[in-house]
Amino acid sequence: MLERLVIALVLLLFPAALPAHGPTPQRADETLAIPASPDTVWKLVSSFGGIGQWHKLVTKVTATGGDAAGAERVLTLEKGEITEGLDEVDAGAKRISYRLLKENAQALPVSFYTATIEVKPAGDGSEVAWSARFYRADTSNFPPDELNDEAAIAAMTDFIKQGLEGLKAKAGGS
Amino acid sequence: MKESLRGPLIAILALIAVPALAGETPVLVAVVSQQAGILSLVDAEAGRVAGEIRLPRVPAAVAATSDGRLLYVTHPDLGLVTPVDVAARRAGASFAVGKEPFGIAVIEDGRALLVSDWSADALVRIDAATGRETGRTSIGRSPAGLVVAARTGYAYVADRESNQVSVVDIATMQRAATIPTGRAPFALALSPDGGELYVANVQSNDLSIIDTASATETARIRIGLMPYGVAVTADGARIAVTSQQSGKVALLDRATRKIVTEMKVGEYPEGAVIAGDRLIVANWADDSLCIVGLLQPAPACDGRVPVAAGPRMMAVVPPARD
Numbered sequence: 001m002l003e004r005l006v007i008a009l010v011l012l013l014f015p016a017a018l019p020a021h022g023p024t025p026q027r028a029d030e031t032l033a034i035p036a037s038p039d040t041v042w043k044l045v046s047s048f049g050g051i052g053q054w055h056k057l058v059t060k061v062t063a064t065g066g067d068a069a070g071a072e073r074v075l076t077l078e079k080g081e082i083t084e085g086l087d088e089v090d091a092g093a094k095r096i097s098y099r100l101l102k103e104n105a106q107a108l109p110v111s112f113y114t115a116t117i118e119v120k121p122a123g124d125g126s127e128v129a130w131s132a133r134f135y136r137a138d139t140s141n142f143p144p145d146e147l148n149d150e151a152a153i154a155a156m157t158d159f160i161k162q163g164l165e166g167l168k169a170k171a172g173g174s
Numbered sequence: 175m176k177e178s179l180r181g182p183l184i185a186i187l188a189l190i191a192v193p194a195l196a197g198e199t200p201v202l203v204a205v206v207s208q209q210a211g212i213l214s215l216v217d218a219e220a221g222r223v224a225g226e227i228r229l230p231r232v233p234a235a236v237a238a239t240s241d242g243r244l245l246y247v248t249h250p251d252l253g254l255v256t257p258v259d260v261a262a263r264r265a266g267a268s269f270a271v272g273k274e275p276f277g278i279a280v281i282e283d284g285r286a287l288l289v290s291d292w293s294a295d296a297l298v299r300i301d302a303a304t305g306r307e308t309g310r311t312s313i314g315r316s317p318a319g320l321v322v323a324a325r326t327g328y329a330y331v332a333d334r335e336s337n338q339v340s341v342v343d344i345a346t347m348q349r350a351a352t353i354p355t356g357r358a359p360f361a362l363a364l365s366p367d368g369g370e371l372y373v374a375n376v377q378s379n380d381l382s383i384i385d386t387a388s389a390t391e392t393a394r395i396r397i398g399l400m401p402y403g404v405a406v407t408a409d410g411a412r413i414a415v416t417s418q419q420s421g422k423v424a425l426l427d428r429a430t431r432k433i434v435t436e437m438k439v440g441e442y443p444e445g446a447v448i449a450g451d452r453l454i455v456a457n458w459a460d461d462s463l464c465i466v467g468l469l470q471p472a473p474a475c476d477g478r479v480p481v482a483a484g485p486r487m488m489a490v491v492p493p494a495r496d
Contacts, residue, residue, distance in 0.1 A: 024208060024232050024251055025486075027459060087379075087399050087419065097399055097419050114400060114419045133418075133442055133459070140293065141251055141274065 026149055028132045028156040032164035035125040036171035042094045042119045044170055045128070048086050049073050054170035055163045072101065080107035087114070094119040105137035108159065110152045128167060130160045200224070201449045202260070202491040204245050205456060205463065206233045209484030213247060213258060213265075215491065218449050218465055221477040225263045229256055235277050235319075235487045239284040242492040246302070250274040250292055255305070260491060269305030272298050277320035277331065281344060288344065290317035290331050297331055297342050309347035313340035319361040323368045323386065330371055330386075332359035339373055339382075341389060351389040355382040361445075363404045363413070365428070372413050374401035381415055381426065393431055397424050403446035405453065407468065414453050416443040423455055423466070425473065437474050439464040445487040456485035 034041055044054055048071045049063025058075050065071030071086040083102035090096075095118040103111050113134035120127045134156055138147035145151065202224060205214040211233060215225040232251040238244070238260075245258040254268040255275055272291035275298070279288045286308065287300040297317065299309035314333025317340070322329050328350065329342045339359060341351040356375030359382065363372050371384040374397070381401060383393040398417025405414045413426040416439070423443060425435040440457030443464070447454050453466040453473070463485065465477035 024234075025458070029459070099419075116419070131441075131459070141253065 024149070025133050025135055026153050026156075028134070028153060028160055029129075030131075030157065030160045030164055031127055031129045032168060033122055033125060033127050034164075034168045034171050036168075038094055038119050038121045038126045041126045041128060041167060041171050042091075044167060045094070045117050045119055046089060046091070046096060048096070048098075051075065051163075054166040056166050057159060057162050077107040080104045082107050100134075103137070105147060109137040109147050109155050110134040111137050111139055113156065126171075128164055130164060132156050132160065201493060202242075203447055203449055203454050203463075204236050204238060204258075204260075204489045204491050205445075205481050205485050206236050206247060206487050207461070207482035207485045208232055208234060210482035212482035213245070214481045214485075215260065215263070216454070216463060216479055216481065218452050218454050221465055221479050223479065223481060226482065227258055227263055227265055229258075229265055230254060230268055236489045237278045237280045237287070238489045238491045239280050240492055241284065242494040244280075244284065244302075245489065245491065246278055246280065246287055248275040248278050248289065250276050255287070255289065255300070257302075261494065271300055271305070271307070272296065277318055279320050279322045279329065281322055281329075288320060288322065288329050290320050292316050292318070295333075297329065297340070297347075299344070299347055311342055311347045311349055313342065313349060314338050314352065318359070321362050321364050321371070323364055325368050326386070328386075330362055330364070332362050332373060334358050334360055334376075337375075339371065339384065353384055353389050353391060355384075355391060356380045356394055360402060361404050363406050365406055366408060366410045370428070372404050372406065372415075374404045374415055376400050376402060376418075379417075381413070383431070395426060395431060395433075397426075397433075398422050398436075402444040403455070405446040405448045407448055408450070412468070414446050414448065414455075416446050416455055418442050418444055418458070423453070423464075425468075435473055437466070439466070439475055440478075445485070447488045447490050449490045454488065456481075456488055458484060458486055461485065 048067045052058045052061040060076035063073040085101045086098045088097040097116045099114045113132045115132035118129045136149045136152040200217040202215045213227045217224045233247045235248045247256045255271045256268040257266040273294045274292035275289045276292040277290035289298045314336030316335040317331045318334045319332040331340045339353045343350045356378035358377035359373045360376045361374045373382040381395045385392045399419035402418040403416040424433045427434045439455050441459035443455045444458045445456040451469045455464045463479040464475040467476045
């Protein structure tokens with residue numbers, strides 16, 4: 001118990017003191033059918049700094065570097081900021097790959113992630129696949145409940161699901 | 175080659191290959207499925223799982239003894255190492271090692287183990303029979319992958335958060351050198367002659383080539399997103415590197431330092447090993463292995479072997495000696 005309190009206190013005071021990540025990765029993987037053309041959805045997804053226009057958990061975005069590999073965006077979430085970097089844009093496959101550059105366990109309880117969003121044609125509309133591979137926020141062997149694997153999976157899955165719903169709403173899907 | 179010809183040709187090659195191997199023990203690959211907590215023994219030749227062994231939770235890295243009889247698996251989250259009897263297909267009693275044991279290698283003909291301790295920033299030497307710690311040296315932060323050069327008696331450890339490789343003299347358990355690499359080195363492999371060390375740098379998306387004699391980095395080759403696994407062919411001519419986020423494997427030519435082939439292998443490929451003329455890649459998110467025939471004119475995933483959830487690291491199990 002004391003150990004958990006100390007860890008929580010340390011985290012509160014020095015969030016950057018955490019190692020980049022530990023050895024056990026987790027995964028979140030969601031897909032959603034969106035009744036809008038792949039081009040329409042891709043335009044939203046590929047605008048790296050535009051995520052604030054359709055993701056309701058993102059209250060503010062500060063982006064640099066445009067929509068090309070190497071671009072960065074600072075996302076303001078309810079409880080703080082995280083920074084993401086764009087790794088790869090494949091316009092042909094309508095796929096972007098990005099990663100977490102600066103973590104913030106209070107804002108999102110993960111210590112590192114890579115993620116991919118891909119837009120595929122499906123029937124008259126699109127199917128969007130969004131997957132992430134990540135680590136829990138506290139990579140020590142005794143993480144408190146709010147920073148363990150389950151917390152990381154829940155937060156990441158929620159972030160992706162809400163993002164997909166936001167994309168659907170913005171793309172004009174019914 | 176025309177697609178329609180490839181199938182029959184592979185079948186013919188397989189027919190030619192089979193008689194030569196009849197009666198021999200198949201080469202097995204030990205595959206650690208981290209999410210499922212299962213170690214699979216895969217016959218790469220036949221493309222099938224030859225045995226499954228249940229392990230304690232969240233197993234990570236695996237190493238085999240040179241006689242192929244025993245495997246040792248690390249469990250960073252539990253602070254344990256588990257021995258596995260290959261023939262009996264049975265896990266033995268786990269023993270405690272350091273804080274977060276991660277990378278592992280078997281040394282001294284199976285009498286001792288080297289283990290990297292992720293959170294203690296140390297390389298630990300263990301008596302394989304008793305599990306007792308017999309040596310330790312401080313190295314860089316978050317040490318991950320580990321390889322041993324038998325000829326020189328050095329261990330090379332990827333100090334992931336220190337962006338370097340630590341070179342440790344195993345006899346004295348003293349660090350002999352540190353070699354700067356790209357960002358977040360994770361997996362490494364030695365050339366068969368021991369002259370070159372290949373280090374996959376996860377965060378800088380490249381491969382460091384290190385000259386072991388001078389302990390310096392001589393080249394850094396751009397690979398793909400998140401390189402997580404590296405393996406070298408038996409003749410040393412090719413180096414295979416997985417790019418986890420690109421879903422690809424690149425084959426690099428040692429002489430020219432150029433990527434000669436790049437292929438899509440699956441979702442989040444991580445570990446890579448080479449057994450004979452086959453490259454085996456663990457696709458973490460597909461829960462499968464991709465088996466690539468390296469002698470094919472256009473190497474690709476000729477076979478896929480489903481395994482338990484979350485395959486990451488692997489080791490080739492040498493055929494058992496009598």
